[in-house]
Amino acid sequence: MNQYQQNNWQRDFFTIAGGQTVSLIGSAAVQFSLIWWLASETASPIMMSIAGVFAFLPQLILGPFVGVWIDRLSRKTVIIAADLFIGLAALVFALFFLYDQPPYWSVCVVLGIRAVGNVFHSPAIQAAMPMLVPQQELVRANSWSQFMQSGAFLLGPVLGAAMYAALPLWIILLSDLAGALVASVTVALVKIPDPKRQTQQRPRFFYEMKEGAAAIWQDKKLFIVTAATLLGMVFYAPLSTYYPLMTSDYFRADAWHASMINFSYAGGMMLCAILLGRHGAIKNKFPVIHVGLMGMGISSLLCGLLPAGMGWFWVFAALCALLGASSNLYNIPYVAYMQETISPDKMGRAFSLIGSLSSATMPLGLLIAGPIAENKGVSLWFYVSGIALLLLTLISALLILPRKVDKAGEENS
DSSP, X not given: OOHHHHHHHHHHXXXXXXXXXXXXXXXXXXXXXXXHHHHHHHOOHHHHHHHHHHHHHHHHXXXXXXXXXXXXXXXXXXXXXXXXXXXXHHXXXXXXXXXXXXXXXXXXHHHHHHHHHHXXXXXXXHHHHHHHSOGGGHHHHHHHHHHHHHHHHHHHXXXXXXXXXXXXXXXXXXXXXXXXXXXXXXXXXSOOOOOOOOTTSOOOHHHHHHHHHHHHHTSHHHHHHHHHHHHHHHHHTTHHHHHHHIIIIISOOOHHHHHHHHHHHHHHHHHHHHHHHHHOOOSSHHHHHHHHHHHHHHHHHHHHHSXXXXXXXXXXXXXXXXXXXXXXXXXXXXXXXXXXXXXXXXXXXXXXXXXXXXXXXXXXXXXXXXXXXXXXXXXXXXXXXXXXXXXXXXXXXXXXXXXXHHHHHHXXX
């Protein structure tokens, strides 16, 4: 990173982050509207599980291959192309809603199509950030980014609920296209350096995918935390598809209350991002990561223990705020650690691989959680996921802690 970039990184960062935030607001409004329409029309955990599988399957299948291309192509081009692809998918589906009410399964299809764009977009953004931001500022930049994203996820569902009550779905879908155009323009205005690489060689997908995996495997602490988290996500990931049903069926609330759950979760994320952003740097990231994972487990466990009925809804909302704060307390230092330690020319593959493995936990978890939630209720799965996360976090911490003790003993001897 040259001196000019060192001095102007905040301007470039906020230009891109601002455009992405506008895009995320539109996407969050669309996502909320589609999911709430599907939940209110079907009231079926199985249908919600199918929608979740479609939303995560593209990352699972394409992610490892996409990472190779992200590390070979211009990351700026990848980000813009992915944004426009998502916007155009929303435009096409809006036309279907304009002329008729499409079948329920079509929502699953459009969620899958939009997810294809995200397969390219998310790791490209994460891999581009270290090329714009000085290493010592990565925690702060990730915190600012998460703050703006959380704000988008906070405002998006509220906007989505208002639009859902007043507008037809085809108009709501167009907000995704508008946001994609704004995001593309802001990325186009910023020069994003790319790492040095040998683009003249033909891609050797499996060899290059192995290099991305090795970047994680060779860092034993990162590998242990990642493995524990991925196992925990098998239990935790299905919860994202069950929040609407928890609100509508378990607590007997309506769409506005569902938007308040999103509001609480995003508010917790924002508060945590502010605190981490003010701190600026976290020297030892793994204790913070484990505290965040533990907070996610405790929050999920308590959500599953709540009695049914509207009287307990606001306790559920408060726990969702704690859940959101805990997720950022885990995610921000985890991503910053990867950005600091993994070689820039392998970063796209590493983040894509993590994304693919994370996505694999969703369909696997839904295959288990769907039938159980259908027969026993969605609240049970909140309880199960909380227990699983707490146990896996404890195992991860115990596996990492002895290494620190041994190292300290060697230094004292």
